Amino acid sequence: MELEAVRHLTRCALQNLEAHRRRIDDLNVYPVPDGDTGTNLTLTLRSIVEALETSTAESSEAVAKDVTRAALMGARGNSGVIFSQIVRGFVDVLGQTNDVSTPRLRRAFRGASDAAYRAVKRPVEGTMLTVIREMAEEGERKENRRLPAPTFLGTVLARGEDALARTPEMLDVLRNAGVVDAGGAGLVEIARGLVYGASGEPLPEVPVESEALSIDAIHLELSEYRYCTVFVVEGESLDQAALESTLEQMGDSLLVVGDESALKVHVHTDDPGAALSAATLLGVVDGVEIANMHHQTAQREDRLLESAGAPLPTLETGLVAVCPGRGNRRLFESMGATRVIEGGQSMNPSAAEIIAAIDAVPSPEVIVLPNNSNVILTAEQAALHALKAVRVVPSRSVQAGLAAMGRYVSTNTPEQNEQDMLDGLASISTGEITIASRDVELDGVQIRKGDFLGLVDETAVSAAPDMSTVVEQVVARVLEGEREWLAILTGEGAPSLDGLVAAIEREHPGISIEIHHGGQPHYPLLFVAE
Amino acid sequence: MIASTELGTIAVSTEAIAQIVGQAAAESYGVVALAGRGRFSRLFPWGIKKGVDVERREDGLAIELRIVVEHGLKLAEVAATVRSRVQYELERMIGVPAAALEVHIDGVRSS
Secondary structure, eight states, rough: OOHHHHHHHHHHHHHHHHHHHHHHHHHHOOOOOOOOHHHHHHHHHHHHHHHHHHHOOOHHHHHHHHHHHHHHHHHHHHHHHHHHHHHHHHHHHHTTTTTTOOOHHHHHHHHHHHHHHHHHOOOOSSSHHHHHHHHHHHSSSSSTTSSSSHHHHHHHHHHHHHHHHHHHHOOHHHHHHHHHHHHHHHHHHHHHHHHHHHHTTOOOOOOOOOOOOOOHHHHHHHOSSSSEEEEEEOOSSSOOOHHHHHHHEEEEEEEEEEEEEEEEEEEEOHHHHHHHHHHHSSSSEEEEEEEEHHHHHHHHHHHHHHHHHHHOOSEEEEEEEEEHHHHHEEEEEEEOOSEEOOOOOTTTOOHHHHHHHHHHSSSSEEEEOOOOOTTTHHHHHHHHHHEEEEEEEESHHHHHHHHHHTOOOOOOOHHHHHHHHHHHOOOOOOOOEEEOOOOOEETEEETTOOOOEEEETTTEEEEEEEEEHHHHHHHHTTTTTTTEEEEEOOOTOOOOHHHHHHHHHHHHHHHHEEEEEEOOOSOOOOOOEE | EEEEEETTEEEOOHHHHHHHHHHHHHHSSTEEEEEEOOOOGGSSSGGGGGGEEEEEETTTEEEEEEOOOOOOSSSHHHHHHHHHHHHHHHHHHHHHHOEEEEEEEEEEOOO
């Protein structure tokens, strides 16, 4: 990506989006019908364009960084936030080299879609997300892979338009209102601006719109004047129109609101004194605020630079967890684990892997959950050699680790977290179902190779060729004492749980049961009760 | 939450309100988890109320919401979206927005 080219493309995108801003505002019914999607997207994109005007980035990577940062800082509203994430994913890929060939564009669209989806727990389809995802999917179709870049972009844009047209089928609020998704419409117009900009064709004509932006938006508009001036005039039978026409000649972004007895004035001008003089002729001036906008812009730039390298202020305690299975990984991540390392019974991670994860966590202190009795020692080794203060909470299994995880609060101190999590471990009982790999006698239980083997708190309690017998016994033991909560993690080879859940509910009324897909190998079922 | 109609009263439990709030928050862009001090059921549909605290006060509902946001997003905008979306959903589904709605960003996740 070259700075000049990116400047040109983003300007084209902004130009096209601005032309559609009002129309998009009017579409907005989701997630909250407040009619500002077009404006928010425009302001977000504008902050990228502005940042590029003053950027001195020389490398592709530096351009990407400037764009990402401007999108983050300038993000306005829900659609702006989603868009900032799409931009981030897109330029992350394109920033790697100067090459903008079809394969790289394909990956950029994929990166944009993945980044956008990563940032939401429950994605809603029929929104901007759907549009970017379908664009990425179109880019990955076999027959599009060899297209020259301009044709490729055109094809992807067409799919975006098609996806947008189908958004009412996916989201009831859109269908009821008879509109397409506003954010998606904005994204399509941005993409259209980029595509036309890239091909050098003139943008399609749209009716000119002259409606002014709202008062908040005005503040963010570029102004050639230096001072943002705000004041109130109080008097009798104030002439709003006359004041307006006087001030109009002094600057821009003018707003005069109020009634005969008081008018609030907002104007960007190079001569605040003249504006105030004009007002004093009419009445008493009060509440004067004059801000140097050039200075504000400079301050904002400074803040940008400062925030770039600083660690996240909200993260007091980082958390590294080791666990097997994609489902378990997602569970830990969605509960706030900062890093998750794949590993467990048959694939213990090395101390070096754990240290690398500890280093990658953006907080000075870290808690490690080994989640396997064989990993505890390695984790303690890693803690000794890491450069940060590390506490190992010795969870002996994934399910125990999850129970401890439930007590973790990233904004609490490491001491507090360690204590809470240890308390968590002390108050649980765990169970697991696995398959015996050889004939053996364990804890007084006779086990044959291929049998299902049930363990409770790591002690063998039952073995049989029939899984349901073993499960029953394990569950009964895990629930001994006064348990009020049972979680089940299903792994590879897990059976249907309908009958089991019904039976538990019959025998233990009042217990709350939850089942999650853990995806771990070798252990069809894991249990934890508290 | 109780409404009287000519046919009788309609009561909405705190639980149900918490679920509406949790659902709205979980669907808000930028929110990758609901946090809080409960067990991990708080993260999933049937346990989503865990990051949500609903209190009935004389002036109406007071709601506290704890969320975890994706790193690299503008936190203030995400929180503002969550607030307006929750209020909108409450208004739409039970007819009354919360009298107080606090959104705590409990953590930031980097993926």
